[in-house]
Amino acid sequence: MEKQIEEELIVRDFLARQRTKLANDRTLLSYIRTSLYFLVSGTALIKVDDLENVRDFGYLSFLISILLVALGFVNFFRLKRKLEKGKYYSM
Numbered sequence: 898m899e900k901q902i903e904e905e906l907i908v909r910d911f912l913a914r915q916r917t918k919l920a921n922d923r924t925l926l927s928y929i930r931t932s933l934y935f936l937v938s939g940t941a942l943i944k945v946d947d948l949e950n951v952r953d954f955g956y957l958s959f960l961i962s963i964l965l966v967a968l969g970f971v972n973f974f975r976l977k978r979k980l981e982k983g984k985y986y987s988m
Contacts, residue, residue, distance in 0.1 A: 914980065921976045928969025935962035 939958030942951050 917976075918980060921973060921980075925969050925973040928965055928972075932962045932965040932969070935959070935965065 935958045939955045939962060942955030942958060945951050945955075
């Protein structure tokens with residue numbers, strides 16, 4: 898079905914769709930990168946022995962990291978499914 902939709906598109910629309918796919922990939926990588934930043938900062942905050950209150954922020958940072966990865970993958974696959982079905986006009 899995707900091949901049939903791509904054959905009906907003119908070149909400009911086909912290229913716009915390809916740019917949207919690449920932007921979707923870049924967005925997923927951005928979510929993963931941000932999640933890794935939170936993971937590293939959470940690890941650093943947990944390892945601080947002088948301040949006990951900071952350890953809670955480390956655990957919160959871990960939680961945010963997990964949520965960001967999950968949100969990134971949900972958004973990625975949702976947009977990918979819309980593109981495969983040809984519903985990219987209603988995004």
